[in-house]
Amino acid sequence: MTPNLDREKQLAAQQAVQYIQNDQIVGLGTGSSAVHAVQAIGRLVQEGLRIQGVPTSIRTKELAESLNIPLLDINEVEAIDLTIDGADEFTTDLMLIKGGGGALLREKIVASLTRRQIIITDSSKKVEKLGKFKLPIEVIPFASHYVMNQLNQRGGKGVIRTSGDKPFLTDQGNYIVDTDFGLIDDPAALAHELKTIEGLVGHGLFINLTHEVIMGMGDTTQSFR
Numbered sequence: 372m373t374p375n376l377d378r379e380k381q382l383a384a385q386q387a388v389q390y391i392q393n394d395q396i397v398g399l400g401t402g403s404s405a406v407h408a409v410q411a412i413g414r415l416v417q418e419g420l421r422i423q424g425v426p427t428s429i430r431t432k433e434l435a436e437s438l439n440i441p442l443l444d445i446n447e448v449e450a451i452d453l454t455i456d457g458a459d460e461f462t463t464d465l466m467l468i469k470g471g472g473g474a475l476l477r478e479k480i481v482a483s484l485t486r487r488q489i490i491i492t493d494s495s496k497k498v499e500k501l502g503k504f505k506l507p508i509e510v511i512p513f514a515s516h517y518v519m520n521q522l523n524q525r526g527g528k529g530v531i532r533t534s535g536d537k538p539f540l541t542d543q544g545n546y547i548v549d550t551d552f553g554l555i556d557d558p559a560a561l562a563h564e565l566k567t568i569e570g571l572v573g574h575g576l577f578i579n580l581t582h583e584v585i586m587g588m589g590d591t592t593q594s595f596r
């Protein structure tokens with residue numbers, strides 16, 4: 372039977388929001404899984420939960436505002452207690468590819484400030500090795516040709532993401548280059564190497580940033596720590 376992936380995301384979200392406590396600062400992720408978490412947080416706030424949220428994208432900010440979740444500007448916070456976000460791929464040793472929705476840069480900044488990062492996914496996201504999902508890489512438009520050549524020299528075939536007939540623009544006004552490295556043997560080494568390329572402002576490899584993945588699976592959930 373084909374799994375109901377949206378239901379699995381929802382189950383994972385419902386489990387993750389149980390970690391939230393009063394007076395916490397909570398990072399609000401981006402994407403279809405994170406939407407379930409933000410909606411669940413909205414319901415809890417309506418029932419009296421006191422938290423302040425830090426959104427990882429403009430669209431999450433708008434959703435949170437529509438649900439009356441109190442928000443903080445990231446530049447007003449020193450640390451975030453807990454963040455709930457999605458992923459495009461994860462391994463059981465908690466490495467991720469993120470950025471399918473183009474929000475990877477803000478998501479990584481929020482994750483870097485976060486004490487407990489919880490990733491919620493459906494059962495299609497678990498992989499042995501990262502890399503089937505093309506790695507989203509954020510580049511400043513001025514550098515896109517240069518960066519793509521540099522990626523090519525490192526074995527990565529990149530394509531600029533489009534929206535209609537125009538390049539997709541991130542919340543920072545940058546491009547996303549979806550890059551095929553094949554299956555990635557050493558994600559930490561690649562992450563390190565990518566950061567040496569001028570004009571490349573972020574990439575979707577999340578290493579050592581995640582504390583737990585909660586994966587929906589059928590009618591239940593499974594946790595990886």
Ligand SMILES: O=C[C@H](O)[C@H](O)[C@H](O)COP(=O)(O)O
Nearest residue numbers: 402403404457470471472474
């Ligand atoms: O840029 C988007 C984010 O990294 C998402 O968390 C990721 O793409 C997973 O999205 P979804 O929950 O829709 O599968």
